[in-house]
Amino acid sequence: MRNVVTLMAMSVGIALSPSVFAADAVTHPGKAPLERQTLPARDGFASMGAGTTGGAYASPSRVYDVSTRAELKAAFDAAGDEPKIIRVHGTLLGNANDSGKPLSCEDYAQGTGYTLERYLATYDPAVWGWDTEPTGGPESARVQAAENQRRTMLIQVPSNTTIIGATPDASLVGLSLRIDGERNVIIRNLNHLAVSDCFPQWDPTDGSAGNWNSEYDMVQIINGSSNIWIDHNYYSDEPDFDDLSPSYFGRPFQQHDGSVDITYGSDLVTVSYNRFENRDKLMLIGSTDSPAAGDPGKLRVTIHHNEFINVGQRAPRLRWGQADVYNNHFVRNDDARVSFGYVFGVGYDSHIWAEANAFTFSPSVKQERIIKHWKGQAITTKDNVINRRKVDLLAAYNAQAPADLQLVTDTSWQPTLRTRIHPAQAIPGLLKRRAGPVMTLGKPGKRFR
Known part of the structure; x- marks a missing residue:
């Protein structure tokens, strides 16, 4: 029986009380304890360079068990860039104070002067117009309220970290993880749920009819972060689905942003064996069409063996970089909670290689909508199947x-960093058993690959 590290929230700050942990040697993923497993060799772009080990080499004093937002933040702050393992237990609320009390949107707005009713009355296009973004008192109040929420529910993840669910039901609810200029991070076996922006901004100049824009990706990888492994997680808006949201000014009041976004010169990421369900925005890879963001030559991402169930768009949408997208399962039913946009977004100077993916689509979803042109020029599609029938997606x-x-067809590159490619027809059955959180610490299950 291993001892663990207990994080205790005190009335003034957070005190850490580590106890002895008999650390096993880091070996092959099938033999090491789950929390000390590393990304296998040649498993996508994140295996390049020094590879991705996260906190696998953490000392006994750098292994933490957490169940609250305050404990999670304290563990990150205490360990700094030292190798560390964070084991999440139960339901961890992102919108909660240091004592664990849940916080509402009204709590964040208190004292700022923000109310949605005042905001809507001020920036109604019939009053404000369509040519200028909101400014003035109500917008300033919104920004202040939004900052109150950001300081609470957005957590910075340091380098050399493994954060892992202790059981398949371990959940981060309303909590956004940001990897900002860091390297060597592993996120595994977690349910990421209900990350909602209380204070979306109205922008009448966004598109032909304006849009509500929100913040907070479930996982945000930015500013040159590298060697990141996102594995066996679940991403959903439940219970705050988009179809339950109201509309204002004729546009959906959008409170959700991306699932795993990779931008601003980040690089060497592997996204594997995750399940994304009933979310609109999945993976935005690349910041803007301008090279000034530092994206050219970066944004190399491998996306394999993931399930995308009734999602809307960006699986992925890519600019500049290279995305190896293989052995994924895309499911679209008529009872989906979000409308369908596209799967592969071919953005400016992008290089998507889509191979041996399976699509299980209802007849209402047309195969020509799988790809969307976003100022790109080329894409490789090979050996993909729709409802078990091989289809040339590019054609x-x-x-x-x-x-x-x-x-x-993109002839500029060919992926080489792969462990195994399964036949596309086998992917639906394989991922039904293996995608998403399926592991329990100390008991590597037969379902873990």
């Missing part, structure tokens, strides 16, 4: 695209 897209939006 299907080009058959209905106008001449100025046609795409060509």
Whole structure:
């Protein structure tokens, strides 16, 4: 029986009380304890360079068990960039104070002067117009309230960290993880749920009809972060699904942003064996069409053996980088809670290689909508199947695209960092058993690959 580290919230700050932990040697993933497993060799871009080990080499005093937001933050702050293992137990609330009391949107707005009613009355396009973004008192109050929420529910993840669910039901609810300029991070076996922005901003200049824009990705990887492994997690808006949200000014009041976004020169990421369900935005890879953001030559991401169930868009949407997208299962039913946009977004100077993916689509979803043109020029699609039938996705897209939006096969690169490619027809059954949180610490289950 291993001893663990207990984090105790005190009335003034957080005191850490580590006890002895008999650390096993880091070996092959099938033999090491789950929390000390490392990304296997050649398992995607995150295996490049020094590889991705997270906190596998943590000393006994750097292994923490947490169940509250305050404990999680205290563990990150105490260990700094030293290798560390954070084991999450139960339901961890992101919108909660240091004593664990849940916080509401009204709590964040208290003292700022923000109310949604005042905001709507001030920036109604019939009053404010369509040509200028909101400014003035109500917008300033919104910004202040939003900052109160950000300081609470957004947590910075330091380098050399493994954060892992202790059981398959371990959950981060309303908590956003930010990896900002860090390296060597592993996030595994966690349910990421209900990350909602209390204070979306109205922008009448966004598109032809304006839009509500929100903050807070479930996992945000930014500013040159590298060697990140996202594995066996679950991502959903439940219970705050988009179709339950109201509309204002004729546009959905959007309170959700991305699932795993990778931007601003970040690099060498592997996303494997996760399940994404009933979310609109999945993975935005690349910041803008401008090279000034530092994206050219970066943004190398491997996306394999994930399930995407009734999602809307960005699986992924890519600019600049290289995305190896293979052996994923995309499911779309008529009872989905979000509308369907597209799967692969071919953005500016992007290089997506989509191979041996399986699509299980209802007849209402047209195969030519799987690819969307976002100023890109090329994409490779190979050995993909729709409802168990092999389909040339690029040819299907080009058959209905106008001449100025046609795409060509990308001949600029070929992925090499793969462990195994399964036949596309086998992927639905395989991932039904293996995707998402399936592991319990100390008891590596037969379902873990």
